[in-house]
Amino acid sequence: MNNERTSSVTVLAATGITKSFASPDKTIPVLSKVSISIPRGDWVTIIGPSGGGKTTLVKILAGILIPDSGKIIIEAKGEDPRRVVAYMPQNDSLLPWRTSLGNAILASQIEGRSRKEGQSEARELFGRFGLAGFENLYPSELSGGMRQRLALIRTFLSHREVLLLDEPLGSLDPLTRTTMQEWLLLVWQELGKSILLVTHDVDEAIFLSDLIYLFSRRPAHVRRHFNIELPRPRARTAQSLMELKTKILDLIHTETLNG
Amino acid sequence: MARLIKSYIATALFLLLLLSLWEVGVHLFHVPFYILPSPSRILLVFFTRLPLLFSHGAVTLLEVGLGMFLGVTGGITLALIIFYSPFLESVLYPFIITSQMIPVFAIAPLLVIWFGYGLWSKATVAALIVFFPIVVNTVDGLRSVNSETIDLLHSLKANERQIFWYVRLPASLPSIFSGLKLGVTLSVVGATIGEWIGARKGLGFLMIQSNAMLRIDLVFASILTLSLIGLLLFATVRIIELRLLQWRRPRRKPKTSGGNH
Ligand SMILES: Nc1ncnc2c1ncn2[C@@H]1O[C@H](COP(=O)(O)OP(=O)(O)O)[C@@H](O)[C@H]1O
Ligand SMILES: [Mg+2]
Numbered sequence: 001m002n003n004e005r006t007s008s009v010t011v012l013a014a015t016g017i018t019k020s021f022a023s024p025d026k027t028i029p030v031l032s033k034v035s036i037s038i039p040r041g042d043w044v045t046i047i048g049p050s051g052g053g054k055t056t057l058v059k060i061l062a063g064i065l066i067p068d069s070g071k072i073i074i075e076a077k078g079e080d081p082r083r084v085v086a087y088m089p090q091n092d093s094l095l096p097w098r099t100s101l102g103n104a105i106l107a108s109q110i111e112g113r114s115r116k117e118g119q120s121e122a123r124e125l126f127g128r129f130g131l132a133g134f135e136n137l138y139p140s141e142l143s144g145g146m147r148q149r150l151a152l153i154r155t156f157l158s159h160r161e162v163l164l165l166d167e168p169l170g171s172l173d174p175l176t177r178t179t180m181q182e183w184l185l186l187v188w189q190e191l192g193k194s195i196l197l198v199t200h201d202v203d204e205a206i207f208l209s210d211l212i213y214l215f216s217r218r219p220a221h222v223r224r225h226f227n228i229e230l231p232r233p234r235a236r237t238a239q240s241l242m243e244l245k246t247k248i249l250d251l252i253h254t255e256t257l258n259g
Numbered sequence: 260m261a262r263l264i265k266s267y268i269a270t271a272l273f274l275l276l277l278l279s280l281w282e283v284g285v286h287l288f289h290v291p292f293y294i295l296p297s298p299s300r301i302l303l304v305f306f307t308r309l310p311l312l313f314s315h316g317a318v319t320l321l322e323v324g325l326g327m328f329l330g331v332t333g334g335i336t337l338a339l340i341i342f343y344s345p346f347l348e349s350v351l352y353p354f355i356i357t358s359q360m361i362p363v364f365a366i367a368p369l370l371v372i373w374f375g376y377g378l379w380s381k382a383t384v385a386a387l388i389v390f391f392p393i394v395v396n397t398v399d400g401l402r403s404v405n406s407e408t409i410d411l412l413h414s415l416k417a418n419e420r421q422i423f424w425y426v427r428l429p430a431s432l433p434s435i436f437s438g439l440k441l442g443v444t445l446s447v448v449g450a451t452i453g454e455w456i457g458a459r460k461g462l463g464f465l466m467i468q469s470n471a472m473l474r475i476d477l478v479f480a481s482i483l484t485l486s487l488i489g490l491l492l493f494a495t496v497r498i499i500e501l502r503l504l505q506w507r508r509p510r511r512k513p514k515t516s517g518g519n520h
Contacts, residue, residue: 062414087414089407097429097506106425110417138506158415 010075011194012061012085012162013037017070019056020219030056032219033070038162038194038211040075045197045205047248048215049255054198055090057220058164061196062087077161086160090167090198092151094139100126100150101135107158118157125153128187145176149183156187162194169204178236181207185232202248206241207234214251224251296476305480311465312484318461320488322378322450326385327443327492333386334393335435341394342401355394363387364452371457381453381461388449389442396438400431433507436500443496447489462488 019031030053038044048054059065061072062085074081086107094103101122108118126132129149139147148168155163168184169177181204188195199205205212212226226248230240278298284290285297292300305312337355341348367384374380404427412422454463462481469477501508 059410062410064410064413082416085414087411089411091407093405093408093411095408095426095429097432097504099506107415110412110415110421110425140506 008039010037010073011040012075012196013073014057014061015071015073017057017060017067017072019053019060019065019067029219031060031067032221034215034221035070036213036222036225038196040161040194041192042210043188043195043197043208044211044213045199045209046213046215047199047202047205047252048220049217049252050200052215052218053220054215055166058087058166058196058198061085062164079161084160085162085164086155086158087164088151088155088166088168090170092139092147094147094151094154096139099136099138100131100142103139103150104153104157106154122153122157125156129153129183144171145180148172148180152184152187156191156193160193162196164196164198166198167200168197169199169201177201177204182233184208189232202245202252203236206244206248207236212248214248217255223255293473293475296479300476301479301483304476305483308477308480312462312480315460315462315465315481316484316488318378319381319447319450319454319463319485322381322453322461323385323446323488323492325378326382326446326450327389329382330386330389330442330446331393331439334390334438335397337390338394338397338401341398355391359391359395363449367449367453368456371453376457376459381450381458384449384453385446388445389439392438392441393435396434397431400434401427403434404430432503436496436504439496440493440500443492444489447485447492451485 013036015035017031017034018029020027020029022028034053034057036044036046036057046054046057056065060067063072063082064087074084076084095106098106101119104122104125105115105118108121109115123132123135126135129152131146131149131153134142134146139150142150148171152165152168155165169180172180185208197205197208206228209228212228213222214224214226215221216223226244228241228244230238234241282297282299285295296304337351341351341355363384367380370383371380374383408426409422412426417425450461451463451466454461455467458464462485466478466481469475469481
């Protein structure tokens with residue numbers, strides 16, 4: 001397992017992103033000059049209050065929404081810049097009429113790659129994600145944890161360099177959640193992707209990330225960012241992590257109080 | 260499974276009881292067969308006149324089949340137009356909704372005048388009957404797609420055609436099938452009424468003719484044949500539905516451990 005921070009070359013960055021939504025009577029500013037950057041191969045996490053605009057930013061990064069102003073910079077290593085980013089929506093968005101395997105190969109099918117190839121690739125990940133034997137079941141026949149893992153497999157199989165994971169573990173119970181965090185970490189280290197994770201769980205963020213962005217309430221801007229140099233695997237109760245946790249929680253707290 | 264068989268048996272027994280009461284009643288009160296024939300007499304006529312019923316039934320089945328085909332393809336096409344073109348939707352949808360208030364059966368006589376005594380007038384009645392539930396249900400189904408799913412497909416750079424085949428169509432199949440199941444039974448009624456009004460062949464025509472000759476047993480045998488046709492069509496739709504919508508019947512209960520979805 002390698003934990004060396006390979007480089008600090010940015011693979012994906014957002015600078016000065018502003019976005020508001022028009023509702024019938026007024027416009028709601030959601031993002032206000034947000035700038036973040038994701039170094040290649042790193043794990044970056046966004047924490048912020050719910051309703052603050054995290055999903056909106058992720059959708060802008062995924063190319064689903066257009067910002068009102070600001071720029072998205074994609075450092076594509078020769079490939080099509082529109083195929084650098086993969087997006088895992090906040091709910092798992094599995095297609096209920098497709099089997100697990102069918103859901104996993106969605107991206108490869110859309111790109112017109114051979115079905116056989118896509119399937120054998122998927123089967124391998126099913127094994128690694130503890131879903132072997134569940135290939136032919138429908139999502140409704142899977143448990144919550146399995147569905148999340150399946151959605152992750154689908155995201156990995158899109159072969160994009162940067163994975164945008166919007167609260168991927170949000171619907172899991174705490175026990176499954178910690179197991180899944182370790183899983184994700186392993187897979188990330190093996191596959192060498194860059195990850196942008198959205199979560200509201202401070203423990204999750206400090207356990208996983210190289211870099212944490214703390215977002216303000218709506219309209220969101222970056223309040224602070226924290227680099228975590230600690231090698232992995234990390235002890236969840238390590239002194240420095242606990243200090244960082246206290247610091248972040250305090251910051252969140254002061255914002256709530258000064259509201 | 261055992262419970263299902265049990266409920267089938269119960270239904271069959273109840274039917275048998277009703278038929279027995281009918282049989283006994285007819286004999287007990289000496290009801291003449293040109294008023295109400297006994298079930299045994301109807302069955303006897305059904306089997307002895309099977310070739311006749313079959314040849315008329317084939318005509319009705321053809322009318323219904325053709326009508327359904329036209330109604331379903333036309334209905335889905337219009338639904339797609341409405342779904343993909345907001346302009347045409349605003350023009351067409353009010354018409355479609357209000358035209359549902361006109362009972363198709365009431366305009367059947369006109370259709371016979373316009374399309375003649377043959378196959379086409381009845382097929383048109385059947386088609387119009389299937390058409391509306393299909394249009395409305397297909398539009399509903401196409402709209403039922405979750406926007407997050409569409410976002411996901413967009414992030415994977417799927418084009419509109421792929422989004423249609425991978426997401427919109429499968430998502431709307433359940434409601435298309437509920438429209439179809441509603442339409443299939445009604446369209447048999449529609450074709451029969453068309454035949455009452457004017458036809459040279461078909462079970463509706465046979466009923467009118469037999470009625471005029473006081474062959475009420477043959478009227479009942481025709482009704483029995485019509486019911487069988489309705490049943491056959493419904494079962495066909497249902498079988499296709501079960502095949503295409505396998506995902507809606509989980510074969511295995513989700514495990515409760517390891518997640519709380
Ligand atoms: N398509 C939209 N139209 C109008 N308002 C929206 C839309 N999407 C999000 N919003 C609003 O933007 C705000 C931020 O939403 P979101 O980005 O989902 O926050 P988060 O993911 O941090 O919980 C919310 O108040 C939400 O109501
Ligand atoms: Mg969100």
